[in-house]
Amino acid sequence: MFDAEQRQIEEKINAFCAANGLPEAVLQWKWIPFSGHWGISIAFFQLAALEARQGKKIQVNQRAQELASQISDHLGIPVGFEKLEAVNGYLNLYFDPAVYARRVIDTAIEQGTGFGRGADRGERVMVEFSQPNTHKAFHVGHLRSAILGDGLSRLLAFAGYDVIRANYPGDIGLHVIKWLWCYRNYHAGEKPDKDITRWMGSIYAEASRRLEEAPELEAEIRELYARWDRRESEIVDLWKETRDWSLDGFKEIYSRLDIPFDRYYFNSEEEQSGKVLVNDLIARGIASDERPDGAVVVKLDNLLGLKNDKYRVLVVLRSDGTALYATEDLSLARRKFTDYPDLAKSYYVVDVRQSLHFQQVFKTLEIAGYEWANRCQHIPYELVTLPGNVVMASREGTVVLLEDLITEATDRAYEVVKLKNPDLTEAQKRAVARAVGIGAIKYPMLARENTKLVTFDWETALDFNGQAAPYIQYAFVRGGSILRKGGVEPAESVSPAFELTAAELELIDLLARLPNEVQRAAGELRPLWMATYAYDLARAFNDFYTQCPVLQVEEPVRSFRLRLVMATRQALANSLALLGITAPQAM
RNA sequence: GCCCCUGUAGCUCAAUGGACAGAGCACCGGACUUCUAAUCCGAUGGUUGUGAGUUCGAGUCUCACCAGGGGCGCCA
Helix, strand or coil: CCHHHHHHHHHHHHHHHHHCCCCCCCCCCEECCCCCCCEEEEECHHHHHHHHHCCCCCCHHHHHHHHHHHHHHHHCCCCCEEEEEEECCEEEEEECHHHHHHHHHHHHHHHHHHCCCCCCCCCEEEEECCCCECCCCCEHHHHHHHHHHHHHHHHHHHHCCEEEEEECCECCCHHHHHHHHHHHHHCCCCCCCCCHHHHHHHHHHHHHHHHHHCHHHHHHHHHHHHHHHCCCHHHHHHHHHHHHHHHHHHHHHHHHHCCCCCEECCHHHHHHHHHHHHHHHHHCCCCEECCCCCCEEEEHHHHHCCCCCCCCEEEEECCCCCCCHHHHHHHHHHHHHHHCCCEEEEEEEEEHHHHHHHHHHHHHHHHCCCHHHHHEEEEEECCEEECCCEECCCCCCCCCEHHHHHHHHHHHHHHHHHHHCCCCCHHHHHHHHHHHHHHHHHHHHHCCCCCCCEECCHHHHCCCCCCCHHHHHHHHHHHHHHHHHHCCCCCCCCCCCCCCCHHHHHHHHHHHHHHHHHHHHHHCCCHHHHHHHHHHHHHHHHHHHHHCCCCCCCCCHHHHHHHHHHHHHHHHHHHHHHHCCCCCCCC
16 A cells, blocks of 8 residues: 555665665565564565675674664654664664544544455456255255355456456266166156255265165166266156255355356366367377276376386276266366456365376376466365364265254354344344354355365354454444444544544554455465464554544544544455355444 | 475464564453443463574574475376
8 A cells, every 4th residue: 555655665765775786685565573663674684694795794683783883873853753663683764643643543534345355466366166066965065165256256256357256167977877777766856945055965875875784786876877977868868857955955055155257167078078188198199998897097297208117107097988077177177267267266175085086187288288278276275074083975974064054153152143133024033134144154164275185173163253254244233333423424534633542553564454355365275374363463453442442532533533543444354255145234 | 215295382374585483272260231242451371393503683594303294107
């Protein structure tokens, strides 16, 4: 937000260096880390070290302090700053609160929902996430890709990218045929009840159970798969109908979670074109056809002339000529760039176990000469497991259904709101419970490193206290409450000609950071940073709330604080929206 | 055997190569006649797995080791 000022100071420092025969300084702005202070700083260790490397006899720390001090003298106090000081090799510039408080607050209020939003980059990216298997349950293990992908999409869009949100359901495969087999034999003619996904999942579990008890029935499954493969209309029709049931169920879940998609790709649609693509690879000598004794493989390390195992071997077609995931992934990657030739990036939010797989697929495409291959990027995340490192598996029945988690979370939130705010109407209570319950589920998925394992347990997942979504939502609600009583009409912009309290400084400081944080988080593909930012902002506001009365204070402080509340509430709303968490009107 | 990830307070996790490693939970002690206490304040709690290296400076980068998890030709 203070780019212009920063650039001016940088220019002056560079001019100083040039005039004094110093190497060109590497200037990196940081926030002054002391709380209660408000400004930016530059360290001069690098410049001093650069000099030392040029052969000058220098004590780096001492020289850094010397430089900071000299440059401090040279700069004087720049416009808009209150003071500057050279400490421990750092040059600290403290903003003039009167100037900057006003600017930050005015900007946030004026820009409204656009506050923190990056300028349009004119770049289109695709985020593929949440690849659920149809005909199976949707459980808590599937939650991370959905929430992470959604958060990432929202972040990139807010940062200025044109984002295409893609889903890639696994709508064909052995699991689907198993389901169809079980349905035809034991549930023919049945229709799903209103809890579609649970019902679909239960039939799948039943199929697994029956096959375990009588493995000889596998032959029936294989035969059924062959009939699907021949596109027998009876089987294909049933497959399509039941697949749509599953998809309807998923859409209901996505809608409850507020996770939309722009584009659906289907596993089944990539099968044929995948086989064609593989044939092309064979013809060009990239894939080796070892049939009938072996499969069709791409020997990546051989092709690349690598001595050590790195990319190993990718199987692109089974020996019986049927497709596997790799076949379809090759085709899908190409389809995305056919649909959107201008994609600057094609992201895949898929769990970490498939890291090698994606490296192989992307490398194969690169070898095949697709120039966009290096624009594909896998974003791995760790699994959500049950205590004791038990992986959730529909087959094993070790799952917590998403449906159950959502219901439990919203029920608990409902109990709390009934207690805290009994005057709300029933509809309002339900709305609050939904916002809080869903938020509580989403936040912990976003607020940790992708590479860290999540162990699911009910107590933690339903904890509304501390660093969690309800805390942030509550801060938003409190802000709204003040504004409702203090007059929603924005007061005139106020330049504080009075001393600001530490709580106000801290809050304004955080407000000012939002645009930077958005760009930083988007640049590193880390919704985590926005999750922590939103929490920090909420904490600063709660702190302000307890320390600084707004409505009962005299003018002009009252107007100033009212506007500060307005600005903060906007920043909280934008941050929550960025995380895909609803900001409720009351709690 | 090769490769990847993780290791930070009792627990769950943060931390742009920079200034005193921060939060939450739990535990202990306080604050509702006030703009909503789903809040706030205070106390306790650390040889950042171990050892070396790079650097003016390392939780962060490199290497080795230890511990846990994952991946490695026809599963998805």
